[in-house]
Structure formats: structure tokens, C-alpha cells
Amino acid sequence: MDWYDIWILYRHEIRSALRERTIVMNSILMPVFLYPVMLWVMSTGFLFVAGLAERSQSRVVILDPPAAHPELLDSLRAHTNIDVREGVVGSDAALELILSGELDALVEFLAPEAEGRALDDNFRVAIHYDRAVERSRRARARVESVVADYRDEWLDREAVALSIPDADRAQFRILEDNVSSGREMGALIMGMLIPMFLVLMVALGCLIPSIDCTAGERERSTWETLMTVSASRLSVVTAKYFYVATFGILAGVLNVTAMFVSLGAIVAPLLAEVGDGTRAFQFSLPLMALPVMIVAAIALALFFAAAMMILASFARTFKDGQAMVTPVYWLAMLPILLGQQTDRTLTPAIAAIPVANAAMMIRDAINGVFLWPLMAETLAVLLLMVVACLLLARTILQFEDLLLGSYDGSFWRFAKERLLKKNAGWNAAKTEIGGG
Amino acid sequence: MADARVKVEALCKSFWDESRGEVRAVDSIDFDCRQGEVFGLLGANGAGKTTTLRMLATILKPTSGRASLNGYDVLTEPESVRRSLGFYSASTALYPRLTGKETLEFFARINRYPPDLVEERVESLIERFGIAEYAGARVEKLSSGMKQKISIARTIVHDPPVLIFDEPTVGLDVMAAIEMQQVIRELRDEGKTIIFSTHIMSEAEKLCDRIAIIHQGRILALGTLEEHRQATGKHYLEDIFVHEVMAVTEVESSL
Numbered sequence: 001m002d003w004y005d006i007w008i009l010y011r012h013e014i015r016s017a018l019r020e021r022t023i024v025m026n027s028i029l030m031p032v033f034l035y036p037v038m039l040w041v042m043s044t045g046f047l048f049v050a051g052l053a054e055r056s057q058s059r060v061v062i063l064d065p066p067a068a069h070p071e072l073l074d075s076l077r078a079h080t081n082i083d084v085r086e087g088v089v090g091s092d093a094a095l096e097l098i099l100s101g102e103l104d105a106l107v108e109f110l111a112p113e114a115e116g117r118a119l120d121d122n123f124r125v126a127i128h129y130d131r132a133v134e135r136s137r138r139a140r141a142r143v144e145s146v147v148a149d150y151r152d153e154w155l156d157r158e159a160v161a162l163s164i165p166d167a168d169r170a171q172f173r174i175l176e177d178n179v180s181s182g183r184e185m186g187a188l189i190m191g192m193l194i195p196m197f198l199v200l201m202v203a204l205g206c207l208i209p210s211i212d213c214t215a216g217e218r219e220r221s222t223w224e225t226l227m228t229v230s231a232s233r234l235s236v237v238t239a240k241y242f243y244v245a246t247f248g249i250l251a252g253v254l255n256v257t258a259m260f261v262s263l264g265a266i267v268a269p270l271l272a273e274v275g276d277g278t279r280a281f282q283f284s285l286p287l288m289a290l291p292v293m294i295v296a297a298i299a300l301a302l303f304f305a306a307a308m309m310i311l312a313s314f315a316r317t318f319k320d321g322q323a324m325v326t327p328v329y330w331l332a333m334l335p336i337l338l339g340q341q342t343d344r345t346l347t348p349a350i351a352a353i354p355v356a357n358a359a360m361m362i363r364d365a366i367n368g369v370f371l372w373p374l375m376a377e378t379l380a381v382l383l384l385m386v387v388a389c390l391l392l393a394r395t396i397l398q399f400e401d402l403l404l405g406s407y408d409g410s411f412w413r414f415a416k417e418r419l420l421k422k423n424a425g426w427n428a429a430k431t432e433i434g435g436g
Numbered sequence: 437m438a439d440a441r442v443k444v445e446a447l448c449k450s451f452w453d454e455s456r457g458e459v460r461a462v463d464s465i466d467f468d469c470r471q472g473e474v475f476g477l478l479g480a481n482g483a484g485k486t487t488t489l490r491m492l493a494t495i496l497k498p499t500s501g502r503a504s505l506n507g508y509d510v511l512t513e514p515e516s517v518r519r520s521l522g523f524y525s526a527s528t529a530l531y532p533r534l535t536g537k538e539t540l541e542f543f544a545r546i547n548r549y550p551p552d553l554v555e556e557r558v559e560s561l562i563e564r565f566g567i568a569e570y571a572g573a574r575v576e577k578l579s580s581g582m583k584q585k586i587s588i589a590r591t592i593v594h595d596p597p598v599l600i601f602d603e604p605t606v607g608l609d610v611m612a613a614i615e616m617q618q619v620i621r622e623l624r625d626e627g628k629t630i631i632f633s634t635h636i637m638s639e640a641e642k643l644c645d646r647i648a649i650i651h652q653g654r655i656l657a658l659g660t661l662e663e664h665r666q667a668t669g670k671h672y673l674e675d676i677f678v679h680e681v682m683a684v685t686e687v688e689s690s691l
Contacts, residue, residue: 008546012534019533019574221529227495228528229546230519230594400496401451417454 001238005231009239014246017209027205027247031255035197035262043266057081058139059102061088064109068121072150076107082142091128098130104139105129107147119158182282184367189267190283191366194259195359196336198252198293202300203332205251206244207325210308213240215321218405227404237397241305241390248301256293260285289365292375296358299382303354304328306389310396314411324410335359345369351377354385395419441598441629442469442492447501449487449653461487463653464501469629471597474620476644477633478677484653485633486525489602492631493523505598519548522591525602529587532576536567536586539575540593547594561589581612588619598629605639617643637673647673649680656680 017023060082065073077084085103088094097103106128113124125147130136159169180188217223226236263283308325315321335356344350345364351357357378364371399418401407407414449462462484469475477485490496492503494514503510506520530539540558549557562571565585570578575586591599601620605613620643624630634640640647641661648658657664657680661673670676 005546008542012531012542012546015538016531016533220532221527222531224495224525225528225530225590228493228518228521228523229543230515230548231546232515404495 001232001234005235006239006242009231009236010242013213013240013243017212017243017247020208020212023208023212023247026208027251028254031201031205031251032258035255035259036266039262039266053138054081056135056138057083058135058142059083059085059104060107060139060143061085061094061097061103061105062107062109063091063094066109066121066123069123069150069154072147075146075150076143079142079146082139082146095128098128098136101133104133104136105143107143183284186263186268186281186283187367189281190260190263190285191363193263194256194293194366195362197259198256198297198362199300199332199336199355199359200329201255202248202252202297203304203329206248206301206304206308207329209244209247210305211312211315211318211321211325213243214309214312215315216318218315219317223405233397233403237393241309244305244309245298245301248304249297252297252301253294256297285366286368288370289362289368292365292370293362295379296362299379299386300355300358302386303382303389304332306386306393310389310393311411313393313396313402314407314409314414316405316408346371346374346378348374348377351375352381354381357381441471441506442467442475442631443502443504444468444488444492445502447488447491447503448499449484449491449496450499461653462491462498465648465650465653465655467648467655467658469598469631471629472624472627473645474624474630474632474643476640476647477631477650478635478637478640478644478647478673479633479650480635480681483635483650485635485650486602487653488650489523489525489600489631489633492517493521493600494518519594520596520598522594522596522599523602524587524591524600524604526604526606530575530583530590533574535574536571536578536582536589537562539586540589543590544593547596549594557593557595561593565589580608584608584612584616588616592623592628596628599623599631601630601632603633603635605634605636613639637677641673649677651681651684654684656684 058081060076062073062076062084076082088097088103091106091108094103094106098106106126108126108128110124110126112119112122127140127143127147129140156169217226227233229236260283268281268283307328311324311328312321315324332355335353336359344360346357346360346369350360351374361375361378396414396419397403399407402414409417444465444467446464446466447462448460448464451459451461453459465484465488467475477488479485487496491498492505492510494510494517498511505517508516508520510517531542534542537558540561541554544554544557545551562568565588567582567585567589570582575583578586604616604620608616617639620630620632624645632640632643644661646658646660647664649656649664657667657676659667664673664676665671668676668679670679
């Protein structure tokens, strides 16, 4: 292996790749523009839908309103988004209308249960609605809000009448207090999004280059040309490997940067608008999270590049390569799901699961949690996988027909025929990759 | 032979096929090529020409036997062999996304042409082959004739002493084929050792100083055109070829 040769070959691969539209699109443009565009579309769509919902009318039927509480009925009728329908007789008829979609909710006032009779004019309210229908759920929420507000006011009045002090009444109130800081709430969102998309983007960044530099070379008939240059086979493969990993890292880093900027510029104002306004989301990262994310992106890129190149080296055409390599991309998603459990941190067991460990390590870092021994285990596991893949690649590329692209089977067939069966004939056809 | 640039001794290549078992593509061949000589490998499709040339280019590893180029052994010094060799075939395409000039620079550097002389060498080849007009255009945008010129320049850009042309005129029109033959003659006159494989008899007749007739992985006859004529009593190379092949077929069928 010669580092001068590797540098020349690497530069050649990068230059060639930067002129290929598909690679630039997948590995650079998509990671950069996906999130700003996606988040803008989502926020615009969200505001549009919220606006429509705000203006929509909830069709409601009220049965047996309590005579002692005319103000409640007035409040429901006065609500700008509640349309109280008259003329529906009986709950059965109303329920049928809800099921047929002609009505959104039925508000049925009932006599209080035995223990509630102590309070004069007490009542119960049953709200019937169709949970499977959005506008019916919205009607339930609107009615419940009006009834709850009225109930609080009524209880206040009754308490004053019974001379119960405010302090005593306050004991029965439910008070919410969110102790999270704006940064912690921001970290919760970033912890859910960034690890998942970083892993996927690193894999996506490796996908097309891994096919382009193996199956693509064969399809363009440049593979044999490359086999005649004076650089060793090992230098050729190493340069290609670094090239694929570079695009994986590039896609990952660009993506995280774009997402970070998008969250601050698009999502934070949106959340401030729809939230309770008491605490703004802050999207900032602990300083140490950045090197952790970069190291994770490098380790993931080295792993994906090796795995994808092994599979792509069995393909003769770009199309075959896509069919062989794409499953790796989807498989990468499975371990990420483990990292989506927001109440977990890295454990020795999770640190032993490739990809999931990196996703969890990144999420911990975003939350300011740095479990150094487990992070070391994570990197060790990923690098072990990389070494295993490279050893496998070295074994596979010793077979001349595979090296020259005349083998016409898949990785699985190859493994069954030659790696597991140990056929003497196939072994005789091996050539030493390191020897040139 | 003292001045032999290429030496081949008892070279064999076997492939393993799941259904046929061991298949011997090249069966113990011997030849050598001298400086300033065009050595022809003449054979039908599947005769073993490409496999032989790929072994010499270290793309394939010989099953047994020995071969050396410019004094370097193909088994033990493959990188030095490739540095001494320019390999041209129909299956050695150019990188479509590079320009002609970038292509030449890349192959000069990767084949270890002195870095400070690369620019000068590339410019001289651009001038020699008349490709200045489109040297800055991407290869994918060029016509096949333009690509052919860049391909030849790519083959010799690192100034190798030995050149292999494996069926270089396949797929070319008449004028392009004649141009290719002219380039090969010029290179021979410059003192290059050239191994030229073809199945086109007229090409071998016109170009080759010596011709080896290869059939089913074995060399049936080797010599100058005149020596072949004297040995077979036939005048035309096509007749000589048929004579040699038929002789072997008759021997095999009588066994």
C-alpha cells in the first residue's frame, strides 16, 4: 500500500464524483436542503391546517340542560365555533347522526351520582363523540373547555356562598409547573431528530458513491483500465473506501448543520407561537456534543462504506448495485428505533449494538450526558465492525472473477459457495490482493 | 534471448467452473518479444489471447509458469510490471466525467511518471495526437474517434517500454483502424516492444514482425510471416492459420 498512490486515486474519485449529478444530489444537496425545505413545508402546512381548524364549526346537540344553570347553555351557544343544533329528540337519534357524520358531539346533562347530591343543583355531563373523526374530537375538546370553565366559576361562587376561604379552595386546584429549561426542551426535540437523521444521512451519503466506484466502474468498463495502473490493488480499494466514507461523513455533517440551523430559524418560532408562551425553546448544543457527533459520523461512515462496498462489489451494473446495497440503508433504520426511547441513556448492552449505539451516544451528547466508558465501548464496537468488514472485503477480493467483475452471483450465493463450502477449486482461483 | 523485453515460459491459466470443473484457458505457452518489435498473437475468439495478455498485465495470476516484462516478474513484481506497461483493449474505457487532459494527467501520475514532467508530457501528447481542441472537454461528450485518440495517449502517457494492444481495432471504422495501425508502427519505430492480438489476418500480416498462432490455449506456430509460409507452403496468413488449426484438429480426432 502506497499513500502517494492512494492520494492520487482518492483525488481522482472525488473529482469524478463531484461531477456526477446523482452523487451531488444525494450526498450534498439533499442533506443541506432537505430539512429547511421539509420543516418549512411542515410548518406552513401545520399553520394552514390549524387555521382551518380554528375557523371550523362544531355541530353539537344538547340534551336536558339543567334549569339551574342557564349561563352554561348561554356559554355554549355564545361560543363562536360551537353550533348548537335544535330539533334532535333523544340521545339515540343524536348518536346515529354522529356516526353518520352529520353531527359532531352530543352533550347530555345527567343527574348527579349519590355522593354529588350534597351540592345543590349539581349535575353530570356526558359528551358523546366519534374518536375516529378529527372534527368530532375537536367538538369534544371545545365543549369540555366551556363546561370546565363554567364549573370552576360555579364552584368559586358556591365556595364564597359557603364562606370557604380562597386558601382552602386552592388546595384542590391542579397546578402544572414545567421545570425544564428552554434548552432542555430544545434538547428533547434535537435528541429525537438529530441522531436518527444523522445515521440515515451518513448511510445515504455512502449509498451512491459505494455503487458508483464498484458496479459503476464495471458498467462504464473503466474497471479493467484501473486494474492496469501501477498502483497496488490494496491502494485502489483503500482509496475507493476513503472516497465513499468521505461522502458519508460529508452528508452527515452537512445534514446536522442544516438541521441545527433549521430548528433554530424555523421550528423555534413556530413552537413559540403554538406553545403557552411561558418558555421559549432553545436549540443549542453543549460544546462537547459537536466532536462526539463528528466522531460518531466518521465511525458510522467507515462502517457503512465498508458494508455497502462489499455488497456493491458483486454487482455488474449500477442498477444491480442499487438493488444489492439499498437493504443496508433500510436495515440501518431498525437499530435507530431503539435510540428513540427518550427516557433511556447509553447502557453496556446498547453500546454493543452497532448503529443503535452511535444514535444513543449522539442523543446523550445533545442532552449533555457523556458516559465516557460506554462511548469508548460504542466506538470500539463500530471499529470492530469496520475491521470485520475490511477483512471480509480482503477475502472476497482475492477471487479473480469477483475482482474482474465476471462473477454473476450475489454476496449470499458467494458466501455459501466459497466462504462456507471451502471448495478447493474456488480457492485455487484466488489471487493475493495485497501483492498487487 | 538477450534483448527480450517480454519472456513467457510454460505459462498456464486454469479457471474453475461450477459445472465444468477446471477449464484450461492457456496451456503452457512460451514466447518472447524483443525491443522494437510488434509481436502478434493471432487466434479466433476464445483462443486464449486475452487471458494471456491479462496475465502479462498482472490482471490475472498465472496458474503455473513464468513471465516477465522489462525484467520484472509478473508474479512477484506486479506493480513494477504495470509501471513498465501500457495496456489497451476494447474493455479499457476512459473515465467519462474527466476531461481528456485530466485523464492523461491522472494516468501519468498514478503510473509514476516524474511529477515535475507530467505537464510537459501531457502537452506533448495532446499535440502529437491533435487533441488540443477537445482536451478540455469531458470524455463523455466526445465522439468515439476522439476517445480512441485519448485512449492511445492514455496508454503511452507514462512512456512504458512495453505496450499491449488487445484487439485494438474491434468496433472501429476502416479509417480509425488504419490510424490505429499507423500509431502502432510509429511506436515500434520509437523502440517500444508491442504485443498485438487480433483475429483479423490482414492486420497481423501488415503489422506484425513475428506472429504466434494460438488455438485452444496453445501456440501452434511462431515465426515471421515468411517462416510460416515456408513451413506450411501457403502464401496467405488466412490459409496458414487454417492449415495449422486443421493439423491440430486432425491429430486430436485421430487419437
